[in-house]
Amino acid sequence: LEAARLAGERLNTLADNAPGALFIFLISPDGRFELPYFSAKLPALMGLSRAEIEADASALMTRVAPDHIRALRQAIAASRRGLTPFEMRLRVCRPEGGFRSVLVASLPFSREDGTVVWYGNVFDITDRLDAERRAAEAAEEGRRVHERLSSVAMIAPVGLYEFRRQADGSIDFPYTTPKFEDIMGLTREEIDMRGGDVLRRIDPEDLPHVLASIEDSARDLTLWSQRFRIRHPERGLIWLSGASAPRRQEDGTILWAGALHDVTGDVQREAELRQAHRLAEAMRAENERQALHDGLTGLPNRRFYDRVLSSRIEAARAGQGPRDCVLIRIDLDHFKYVNDTLGHEAGDRVLIRVAEVLRQMLRAVDFVARIGGDEFSILLGPDMNQDNARELVERVQGALSRPLTYEGRLCRFGASFGIAHTGDITELGAELQLFADAALYRAKEGGRNRMEFFTAELHRNILNDRRIAVELHEALERDEFEPFFQPQIAAEDGRLVGAETLLRWRHPEKGLLSPDDFMHVAEQLRIVPEIDRIMMRKTRSALARWQDQGLVLPKISFNVSSGRMHDPDVVSLARSMAGGGTKVTFELLESILVEEESDAFRFHLDQIREAGIDIEIDDFGSGHASIIGVMEIAPKALKIDRRIVRPVACDMRSRNLVRAIIEIAETLGIATVAEGVETEEQAKILRGVGCQVLQGYLFSHPLDEGDFLAFTRADLKKRA
Template identity: 30%
Template sequence: MPTQLNRVARQASLGFFALVTLIFTLAGWMLFDLCARIDEQQRHHSEADAQRALETRLDRLGRVLTDYSFWMEAYARTSKKVDVNWAYEEDNVGPSLYSDYGVNGAFILAPNGVTRYAVVGGGRSKMQLDTWLGDDQATLLAQARERSLKDGHAQGYFLIEGKPASVMVAVIRPDATYQDFKRLSYMVFVDILTPDKLAQLGQLFDLHGLTAQPGALPALAERPTLVVRSDPGIAVTFHWLVHGMGQRLLAQFLPLLATMCGLALLLVWYLRRRIALAARQTDVAEDALRHSEQRFRTVSEASSDWIWESDAEQRLAYLSERFVAVTGFSREAWLGRPLHELLGYPPSQVEEVARTPLAAGRSRRPLPCEMRDAQAKLRYCQLSAQPIISGGLLAGFRGTVCDVTEEIEAKARIEHISQHDALTGLANRHQLHRYLAQRFAEGVSASQPLHLLALDLDRFKPVNDSLGHGAGDQVLCQVARELRASVREGDLVARIGGDEFVIAVNGCLSAEQVSLLCNRMLEGIGRTMRIDEHDINIGASVGIAQAPQDGHSAEDLLRYADIALYEAKAAGRNTLRFYEPTMNQRILARRQLETELRLGLQRLEFELDFQPRFDASSQRLLGAEALVRWNHPIRGRLAPAEFIGVAEETGLILGLSDWVLQEACSQAMDWSPELIVSINLSPLEFQRDDLVARIHKVLERTGIDPARVELELTENVLLDDAAGALELMKKLKALGVRLSMDDFGTGYSSLSYLRTYPFDCLKIDRSFVSNIEVSESNAAIVEAIVSMGRALSLTVVAEGIETAGQLARIADLKCDQAQGFHLQRPLSQARFAALREQSQPREASNDASRTPVTY
């Protein structure tokens, strides 16, 4: 006789047949609907891709057009007359536009729209743009003028050579504020949508068979369509192919779905026969399964490591094998002993588990505990426990012990790393801010002040550059040890990055005591360090701010200490400065000067003066030194000392130096071929890899003989990176230019430099010339320098000649050349031209006693 379970199974199997059939029918309908939706979405997505493809093409060419148009040099070369050599021969607006960007036509139009210059198909052309655009050209130029106010350009589609083409127009202007469009030319790019370009664009954006046709054509059922319009211009219709992913998906999965439906029906029939047999076996397995589920839940709830069981008094009755591996004890040594003796927890905590109602069904929190293993090492554990109930009574406990020692130790290490610098072990920026926040929260007052010392190392970069970062790391560690040794227990020393340190000093200290502390730090840092058989000497600068005197927050105090540090570095380094409110004002003034300097470079507010150089004996004109002047619109004419420092700090010195090099060499081309032009280089330029390329470009652009160009550099260039400077100077000499060491005699290593570096000239510092008439020691130094220069085949120039007596003494000492106010002050371009004309008869007469021309 079939059991009740079997009868229910037979009835249920018939329902399963109907249910499976319904499910697969719904699945097939959903598959059809899904594939249709996929095809529709794919079509919409491809239309968006087509739109994005066109926008990408227009955006790319638009950026190129505006970069070329909003360019000071483009304005200078095309405003009145197109410099064809610059535009085509130097390929600024030339063949590369066609080869690199696919621009079929590049035009430069006069303000009235007449074509001044054209490049079509990568070659020069006399074509007029209105031949292609017709009357729409004027409208497109008007749009370009209007959009130029927002750094934009005009664009439209036109029919050119029977194909749709994108035409872009931008105004060529010197800067964004210039709006006199009657004087501005236009730059035009013509991009014809050829089949090759459309194929390439389609390949990039998965638009197969992309075509473009003029006019607004109707959409095709089998092909997606995109219509773009422009005013002025025409409409363009784009078509392409879409391979229906939904149809392919349907063809692949529909047979599979039918097969699965048949298999499911067959499986239900088979299960119908097996359910009856399974029902008879269910009662037998139910008790065993219930016991297995209970044990599984117990183990799965615990954080499994080693498993234990105990009686009601918590005496251990079972220990797993893992117990031996973790603790090092044998199981026999602890069986029968209380578990709390091993783990050191109060027994009542486990007994509370028994009083927890079993119906609660909630997970129990592990008990934290500690133990000593067989090697007496402290280990951290988590104990999980559940009661064992038999016949309604507590029979014991069962649970696991999880060893979390590594996790806790790792957490402690992570906490330490997050608060300390990995290299030096000092506090890091995060801990510094936490410390300052806590210190200000506790209260900072006149009786409990806080001094913040911002310290930055001097001459540290050459250590990294010459000896490597390993040596630099050793220096930083040595400095960290020195700083820790200099402060007290409650003070904080932090490294906040690179070679920057911050020291927080507590206690009521006077300015003298803080100065003594800083000087002690500077003295310790300044001692010679022995690193890998190298003796290293560095220094440091310190800026000091005090709370509450200077600031009432950590942010203010850090900022003021940085400002004071900046002042210490500006004062000559290896010194200290206390913050004063006037320092902040100087910083703001310096930032204002930086802003004005940027605008001055954009507006070309600079000009050159030339200080002549003469033969020391005959006073024959030999050349001139180029000196830059800034015609500030408000402050008037500024000397280099007032703005060169800011230019070097902000990196603007590179743009200024490019202008000086170009202008000086261009003007020197009008001089006599035997006259040289001397140009000063900043040490910052020697830290970049492009100096040789920049000099070479100026020489090629101006056409000047490199032998007439003399580059002046100071000893600081050699101190920062001696090996790199030598390599760079050799490359400069390969260009054919002359190299001169300026301010010779003021550095402590200049004599050795002359033997190593390829100098052509050295200029004796004016400090040795100023009292040469009365100081025999200065005269002896000058004579020694002249003799040494002659021995090394160097030209020796005496700077700062201000009296006739100084000139006569220099000539007596056989110095080659002289320069100074007595001979001639710096002159404008026009006055230097007049001096060159007047110098001809003086050179012919060779009269050394003649008084120089003055202005």
């Protein structure tokens, strides 16, 4: 008996000191619950006294969370029926400790009388579940951070990192890339071991500022960005630039994700640049004098010229200088040809030669400057007039006409001169330059290598252009631009095969104006693109209205410059018209074939064709384009220039030229259109030599939308 007693005590001691609580639980056949045995830890686990459990085993149920009661009863019933092991996690509420999680596990056995007995244990797993949850959260966060950074870290030339400051102020670097570790001169293990002491590697002079910036970023959650120095164990003192974005975690932790870059080389270069800037500033005063002269010719440059002209105007207004002034503007003719054929060194020799001539021809009181690539300006001294200017220009022209050779080859060039004279510069001021430019423009238009004086007529033209400029802006606001349409007729049977869209301005006072009256000003104002869009939108609307009234125009043509043909708006508007049986055609000037021989130009042509738009060459025969150029462009048709068409009835050379153009077009599989057809005789000859389409006053002047519709209906009645 003593041995049995001792054994029982040992077993109870073991049970009471086991990790969990042991118990024996039974249910009698009549459903009565009993707890004949439980170890000392069970009451504490369940928040009950031993007496309460011994008095009523079902008291244990009062500590189970209400939402677990039903599942617990079902699990007990299932274990009783099938005598299967019972295991379940429960939440129990203890008066002094709130909810705790416990794991209950037991094995059932059946007695002969039908009683089922469970032998089991209860473990408090609250701390384990919390640890598992924290571990899962940390693992998930680590996975997200790793996925986010690893893809960048593989290719980034900077060191990537995450810098974390806990709510208690402790800091660490939970993530760093190998590049970051190399920049800081620390291994990953050293970073983990040092934690916040990693920042001690920052130079002592920079550390306080870096720490203060971290505090500012943490307080306001603003981007952190700093440049600072560190003491690298191998490279010594180096400069780093860091930037990172903070975010606050739920637990109060602040995490910065960012990048670190070695900028030592940049800092050195910046220091060198600052030093160079200081040297440059020190030399500026001396360089200022040299900066007023052209390095190639030695003549005063544009800056010096502007100063001299401004000083002359101010002196005249102050009554301290002459009021009269003669300004001569010079522009070299065919200078680009010299550069393109003989090279830029030959072009430099030409400029030097011009400068030498001007120096020789001018007096000490005259002023000459090179104001642009091949442009020069001369301000004559006081008491000079137009006759004096003419004599000077003639002498300069004579000197420039003498041959200039470069490496045994003759450099041929000339110069155009624009001359403006005023008796009182205070009235014109700097506008005198505009007058000289206008005269120079007329000289170049008139055939080059000549001089022109600014006249009252030129002045009127300038004033007129200014007035037109104002009116053009008003015309855009008042929607005064309209498309007119000139029919294109099949030479063989006289049927309508298309129309060319022509711009007209319905001026409120001057009536209907053609582009010749205002387009040169529109180009200077750079409003041609807007006018083109208006014409195409209005033409699109006219086509739609004509279709509603039974007119389907086979083709509509637009004059388009090379600079506008790839405009997305223009192409889009043309594409929107290319439905309903109407073909859209862009007419490009033949001169474009000579001037635009680039890959970009051909690429734009391909894009236009892909958009379903045809290309025709306008004014063919005036631009000296090569047959190879025509073959490469592969237009749909050639429009023969009206200056060739006009004399075909009386000039055999013109007739033969037209025939030759048509034969070339037929050989290349290209159609031909003759514009400017005004007489039946011209039409008959053009038809006879094989021209396919005719356009001109013989058939119709350009018509507005309504008149064009009436023309087509009248033509249909006549043909019927």
